[in-house]
Every structure is written in structure tokens, then in C-alpha cells.
Amino acid sequence: MKVKITKLANHMDHIIRPDDSQIVVTAGINLPVLIGMGTTVVIPTGIKISLPEGHIGLLSIDPLLSLNSNVSLVNGITILDSESTGEVVLGLVNNKYTSFSVNPGDIIGTIHIIKTATIKIEG
Numbered sequence: 001m002k003v004k005i006t007k008l009a010n011h012m013d014h015i016i017r018p019d020d021s022q023i024v025v026t027a028g029i030n031l032p033v034l035i036g037m038g039t040t041v042v043i044p045t046g047i048k049i050s051l052p053e054g055h056i057g058l059l060s061i062d063p064l065l066s067l068n069s070n071v072s073l074v075n076g077i078t079i080l081d082s083e084s085t086g087e088v089v090l091g092l093v094n095n096k097y098t099s100f101s102v103n104p105g106d107i108i109g110t111i112h113i114i115k116t117a118t119i120k121i122e123g
Contacts, residue, residue, distance in 0.1 A: 004050040023111040035094040045088045057111040070096045
């Protein structure tokens with residue numbers, strides 16, 4: 001399966017491991033972003049992704065980021081499909097009692113590519 005990834009700027013990055021079904025995404029920011037305690041911030045990744053029909057991408061927070069910093073995705077998980085054409089962004093919420101910084105290039109999430117079935121509703 002081929003997935004088209006478009007970089008929106010030269011310094012943005014993504015990591016694709018050979019023979020893998022996931023894309024690791026990084027923070028596509030120029031300067032550190034401070035997330036105050038209990039607040040939510042949208043972090044861009046600097047990439048657009050084009051998925052083929054019949055596939056979805058499950059965008060989740062990086063497990064180490066979540067475990068080490070107590071930061072989570074505002075909606076738990078995001079589903080990307082063939083109609084998702086804009087920049088991939090993550091809404092991060094800080095669940096800590098202290099502020100937390102996301103730095104340029106930090107690994108912030110993973111997109112898992114999954115083949116889906118076509119649903120036909122009768123009724």
C-alpha cells in the first residue's frame with residue numbers, strides 16, 4: 001500500500017520504519033510550546049497524509065510522551081480517512097500539576113494504518 005505524505009516545511013519530519021504499518025509523527029513547530037497545567041494546545045505535525053480508499057489511520061499520542069509527562073490527546077484517538085486532507089494536528093491536554101513543554105522535533109504521536117471493510121446498510 002502506498003501512502004502519500006506531504007511535508008509542509010523542510011524542518012518538519014516523520015519517521016517510517018521499513019515494513020511497518022505505522023508512521024511516527026513529530027512536533028512541527030519552530031519554538032518550544034508550553035502547555036500549562038490543565039490546558040489544551042494544538043500541536044501541528046507539519047505533514048499532510050493521503051490515505052487510499054478502504055484504509056484509515058488511527059492517530060494516537062506517543063506512549064512514552066503520555067507515560068512520562070501525563071499528557072494525553074484531547075479526544076483519546078483521532079481517525080483519519082481518505083477525506084482527511086489537512087495538516088495532521090494533535091490536541092494535547094496537560095493532566096499534570098506543572099507546566100510541560102513540547103519541543104521542535106519531539107515525537108508526539110503515531111498513525112497506525114488499518115485496512116477497513118465496506119459497510120452496506122440494508123433497511
